[in-house]
Amino acid sequence: MLEIQNLTKRYGKFLALDNLNLHIDKGEIFGFVGPNGAGKTTTMRITCGLLKATSGTVLVDGVNAITNPEDIKRKVGYVPDFFGVYDNLKVMEYMEFYGSMYGMSKEDVDEIAEGLLELVNLSDKKDVFVDTLSRGMKQRLCVARALIHNPDLLVLDEPNSGLDPRARFEMKEVLKNLGAMGKTIIISSHILPELSEMCTSIGIMEKGHLIASGKVDEIMQKSKGSQPIHMRAIMDGYDTEEDGREFLSTLLREQPNVEKVTYTEDEVLIAFNGNDAEAANLLKGLVERNVLVSNFYREKEDLESLFLEITGGAKE
Ligand SMILES: Nc1ncnc2c1ncn2[C@@H]1O[C@H](COP(=O)(O)OP(=O)(O)OP(=O)(O)O)[C@@H](O)[C@H]1O
């Protein structure tokens, strides 16, 4: 559906995109994550035919966004990361205005807009002035507008920014429905857990490069096994506490998948490179050696910490 090959963008001397490669299948909800300045907006604007690339290819269903920006605009709907000012324009007029840009008749737009406003839960706002809508409503209106010409690909630049939890939830529902309708969707965000809930795949971008991409569950799988284990054990019966610790450290280091053992104030921290079954086996082995384990748990991996791991803490 979307194929980006060796995409490079320079702003003057500044290299914003450096030979970017990205592939998104039809029907995918793709989450684009990265810190400020990573190049998300740049990539999205080029994909929508709104910004010239320096070099490379962007194909949307085989149509080259770089050489055919006009054709691309018919295939793609874009929700920018800002909402303009629309003095004296009512919601339905706003939809008609955008429809007319695609050469649609007022009747056609009205009919389609009814359905779209329903989809984004704004049916009761048809006749109010756009400027009086709340931010969350404006964002949803923007999504409806971007769908007016029935594009195959919907590109949303930070649709959740500035929204309260309720509005985020509503936006998520809208996007889920669109996904169920078979639209291909790209969403950018700084907030990884939020994306992981609604996306089928994600790409993590930093400094103009894609540093990781794939199905959400595959990325999670890849990261599995790097989270440490926290453990406590009752080590009575040793001459000194130090002796007890020494014995336990040596024993732990002999076990499979244990990379490093450190003591914090009151627990043992085990750097462990195995999966959950291997962690369970470690515990079993300790119990079999009569170690009185009083606490044993694995740190939970989430996309947020994975993101920090991959970007080296560059998250904002
Ligand atoms: N018109 C421009 N002129 C010069 N530099 C630009 C221009 N637009 C973007 N850049 C630079 O290109 C880089 C990528 O910007 P871009 O807006 O694509 O990042 P982003 O990932 O969308 O960031 P954010 O999360 O802040 O929206 C940044 O370093 C930015 O300063």
Ligand SMILES: [Mg+2]
């Ligand atoms: Mg941006």
